[in-house]
Amino acid sequence: MTTSPQTDKRIGPPTPYDPELAASLDQVVSLLEAFMSGEIPPHDVPGIVVAPTDEELSRDGRFSVEERAVPGPDGSPEISLLIVRPVGSEAPTPVIYHTHGGGMIAGDNRLGIDSVMAWAEEFGAAVVSVEYRLAPGTPHPGPIEDVYAGLRWTAENAAELGIDPSRIIVAGASAGGGLTAALALLARDRGGPAIAAQVLMCPMLDDRNDTVSAIQMTGLGVWDSEANAAGWGALLGEARATADVSPYAAPARATDLSGLPPTLIDVGSAETFRDEAVAYAGEIWRAGGQCELHVWTGGFHGYDGLVPHAAISEDTREARLRWLRRILGA
Template structure:
C-alpha cells in the first residue's frame, strides 16, 4: 500500500478509526498479493484457495440449520447454477429468506463467503438463507454474473415451497461486488416484472465503473480495495467498455437513470473507503425518486472493516444497525 500523501490540490485522505487502523496495519502485512492487473487474478485466487471455506457441517452449527446445495437452471443458454440453502432446523412454516450474493470484486469468492454472518441473523430472526454461486470475471464478463444472480433469485421465488421459503418475503443482500450485484438484480426484477422483493441490504456496494468519485481518488493507495484494484475489477467485468458511455445499469447500478419503484434499501459504507461517495449518491437518488433508503457512513471505516475486524466497537455498531433494520423490515 502507498503512503497517505495526496497529490497537489487533492483532499487529504480521511483518517481511519484508530482501532481499525491498528488492525489494518496487521492485515496488510498478512495479505498474499495485490490486485495490480487482470493477469494476476488466477494467482491471487490460488492463494485464497489456501484458506478453506466452511463446510456444510460447520454451517449447520451443530444441527441448528439444515444445509444443502441445490443445482438449478441458469440463464437461458448458460450452465446451471448452484444455490447454497440454509434453513433453521425444525421449521414447519414457510420462512422469510435472505438471498445472498457474495463479494470479491467481481473476480473472487464463492457462495460460502460471508454466510457465517448471515446465519447469525438467521438464528436471531428465524430466516432462511440462500447464497448463489455466480460465474466470475474475467472468464465470464458482464452480463454473466448479474444474469446468474437473477436466475437464482427467480428460481428461489418461483420454487419457494421446495426449500420452505415464503415467496412474498424475500430480500436481497450483498457486500462489495455482491452489493453491486444485489442492487442490479433489484433493478432487473423491477424492469422484468420479476420477484416482488421486500428489501435490499447493500453493504459497501460496488456500484460505479467510472471510478472517478472524490472518495475513489482521495483514498487511492489506502485500505483493502483502492482506486487501482477497483479499476482492475471493473476492467475484468467490462473490458474496454469500462467507464464508457454504454455501460448497462445491470453491470453498474450507478448508471441507472431511474431509481423509482425499488424496495426499501439499507446502504452502509465506511467514510475512509473508495465506495463512500458512489454509495451516498445512490441512497440520495433513491430518496429523490421517492423511495426509502437508510444510509450509514461509518466514520473511519475502511472497505470491509466489519468482516475483517468484527470485534471493533464501530464494527459492532454497524452489525447492530443492520440487524435493527432487518427486524423492522420483517416485523409482522
C-alpha cells in the first residue's frame, strides 16, 4: 500500500522539475493519457511513443528491417521479433535486445525503438525488439517468459543473423527496463544466454510502490504511483505488494544481485521510479557488481524521449552513448 504524503511528515514536498521540461509537461501528460486510453494512435505522440515505419527504421537503406515470428515459451503462442540489421556488415555485429515500455499493459515492439536505433547507428549494431504479451490478459510470468524466449532465440540464431553472441546488450525503458532487469536475473539463473551489459532506463522495478519518490510525486507528472499501482495490479493481481512476488516479476524483490552484467541505470529525480532505481544500483554494488547510476536533476518519467530537444534530454542520451562506447571498446 502506498503511504499518503499527508501521513508521513518526514517526506518533503515534490521534487521540482527541470524548467525546460516543466514547460512541456501538461501537453505531454495529455497526449499520453489519450494514447493509453486508445483515443489517439501511437504516431500522434512525440518521442518514445512514436511507432516508426520500416522505411524510417531503415535509415535511408543502411539497415534491413524484418518482423519474424519465433517460438514462444513452451506451450505458448509464437512471439514477434522486430529485427533491424546494418546492411553490408562483414563481421558479426553487436546486438541490442530491446524490450519496450508501456506500464506492462500497452505498447508493441516498435515503442521506444528510436532510442536504441541511435546506438545501432553509432556502433554498427543490430537491434532485436521483442513483442511480449501484455497484462492483464497475460499476467506474470507470461511477459517475462516471452522476453526470455526471444533472447534465447536471438542467441541461438546469432550466426544466421550476423550478430556476435558475446556482445548482446539488453535494454529497456520503464516497464521494459523492469523486464530487462528481470531478464538479466533469469538468464543468470538459467545459465544463459550470456549478456554483455544491461541498460535500465527509468526502470519499473518494485511492485510495492512505497518509496519516498513514489509518495512525493503522487498525482504529478508522468506515471505516478496510482498509475503504477494499476500497472502492477494488472501484472500481478492480488499478489501485488504481498510476500508472494517473484524477482522475475519485480526485480527489486531479488535478494541476490551478484553475477549480473555491467549495468547502466538512469532515472529522473522528479519521478516515481527514482528511489527504486537508486536502491537497485546500491544492491548491485553491495553484491560486488559494476553499475553506473545517473539521477538527472528535474527529470520526469521518460523525459528524454517525450521532450527530446531539452538540454537535459540531450545530455542523458550522450551519457548513455559514452557508457556504451566503454562497454563495446569503441
